[in-house]
Amino acid sequence: PASVALVDRAPRTPAGPAPAEAGPDGAVRRWIPRHVRITRSAAELPHTREIVARCEAAGVQDIEVLRGDQVTGLREGNEREVYARAKSTLAVVVAPPSVRKPQPIPPSADWRIDLARGCPAHCQYCYLAGSLAGPPVTRAYANLDEVLDGIRTHAGRGAVTSGTADRGHEGTTFELSCYTDPLGIEHLTGSLAEAITRVGTGCYGDAPSLRFTTKFDDVAGLTGLPHGGRTRVRFSVNADEVAGRFEGGTARMPQRLHALGRLARAGYPVGLTIAPVMPVPGWQESYGSLLDRVAAELAGVPDVDLTAEIITHRFTPASKDVLLGWYPATRLEMDEDRRRAKRSKFGGVKYVYPADVMADLRGWFSDAVATRLPGARLLYWT
Ligand code: SF4
Numbered sequence: 001p002a003s004v005a006l007v008d009r010a011p012r013t014p015a016g017p018a019p020a021e022a023g024p025d026g027a028v029r030r031w032i033p034r035h036v037r038i039t040r041s042a043a044e045l046p047h048t049r050e051i052v053a054r055c056e057a058a059g060v061q062d063i064e065v066l067r068g069d070q071v072t073g074l075r076e077g078n079e080r081e082v083y084a085r086a087k088s089t090l091a092v093v094v095a096p097p098s099v100r101k102p103q104p105i106p107p108s109a110d111w112r113i114d115l116a117r118g119c120p121a122h123c124q125y126c127y128l129a130g131s132l133a134g135p136p137v138t139r140a141y142a143n144l145d146e147v148l149d150g151i152r153t154h155a156g157r158g159a160v161t162s163g164t165a166d167r168g169h170e171g172t173t174f175e176l177s178c179y180t181d182p183l184g185i186e187h188l189t190g191s192l193a194e195a196i197t198r199v200g201t202g203c204y205g206d207a208p209s210l211r212f213t214t215k216f217d218d219v220a221g222l223t224g225l226p227h228g229g230r231t232r233v234r235f236s237v238n239a240d241e242v243a244g245r246f247e248g249g250t251a252r253m254p255q256r257l258h259a260l261g262r263l264a265r266a267g268y269p270v271g272l273t274i275a276p277v278m279p280v281p282g283w284q285e286s287y288g289s290l291l292d293r294v295a296a297e298l299a300g301v302p303d304v305d306l307t308a309e310i311i312t313h314r315f316t317p318a319s320k321d322v323l324l325g326w327y328p329a330t331r332l333e334m335d336e337d338r339r340r341a342k343r344s345k346f347g348g349v350k351y352v353y354p355a356d357v358m359a360d361l362r363g364w365f366s367d368a369v370a371t372r373l374p375g376a377r378l379l380y381w382t
Helices: 046-057 079-087 144-154 182-189 191-200 240-246 253-265 283-298 317-326 355-372
Strands: 035-038 062-065 089-093 103-105 109-112 138-141 172-175 208-214 231-237 270-277 306-312 340-343 349-352 377-381
Touching: 035 046, 046 062, 046 089, 046 182, 079 089, 079 317, 109 144, 138 182, 144 172, 144 191, 182 191, 182 208, 191 208, 191 231, 208 270, 231 253, 231 306, 240 253, 240 283, 253 270, 253 283, 270 283, 270 355, 283 355, 306 355, 355 377
Parallel strands: 035 062, 035 089, 089 138, 109 172, 172 208, 208 231, 231 270, 270 306, 306 377
Antiparallel strands: 103 109, 340 349
16 A cells, blocks of 8 residues: 555544444445545545545555546546446545535435545446546545535525425435435545534534435444434335346345334434336336335334435436446336436436326325325425
């Protein structure tokens, strides 16, 4: 490993990630990058010290401080090699002001805050395809204090979601998982625990709350935090056929459901992001079984606060192009002739299921969530 010159400041949390605890059917999913690249400016920041300690504890051998602020060497080789290298690299960089400025993000939340950009998993429908340019490297932000300062500046401002979702009591909501899966890299960064603790202990007043969605299950580091009920953790869940076929590198579904139960028992508001819904053969039975397993996991949890967000599968010309480059042998259906084109007010197009399929799905899910998870609040369907 390169010698890493960093400012001397003790990590905010005890050294290294919390010990992992396995779910009912195996070990938790922890991504270990092959390469960690730290930009020159990031190397000067105290949070980088914690990230490096965590990466070393995780067994990463190749940690290097770059000469400048560009993450170089990512584009060498053919498309497969570029993809593989990017997906096995954690870059530690400084978020510029343009990234740190909170952006409105309806219907998910009032504002978006990015602790990182990019994700180490390999979902063949990945939401990031087409929205983040370049090789799919995961960039963790080292200037955490500046990134989180967006919560202070925007708490109490612009509740763009009020009226569209029943959550006005949550105050101003900040979404942490727009461009990353923050739990998937938490054992390497500690950024999520810091954000949860600050909001939970009132560092930014009573107004804000956090939310994020994840396909990972390593929640040991979150259960004991003073979260104050101000962070809603949603687990991205799906029918076994969809998750098993298309969600590489993520925690398996039983482990995700077990993690959901653990956080609910730790007093967190929790949620389901049922996405992307696909009308696979026998979808009613598959999704019905999923909801029943959620109900079983949460049975007996006192005062569970559960929401559901349901998102059907869609793609754009740009995302299809990127995904076919990343996963040329995918069996994911992205056939424009079997879809309905939906135009945005900005002229973009996305391909959703035809109206009759959408009506079937929507009707079934509305009933099924109400009957199988009667305590859940359905926040939105799209
Ligand atoms: Fe993309 Fe989310 Fe899958 Fe990560 S977990 S690869 S961000 S869809």
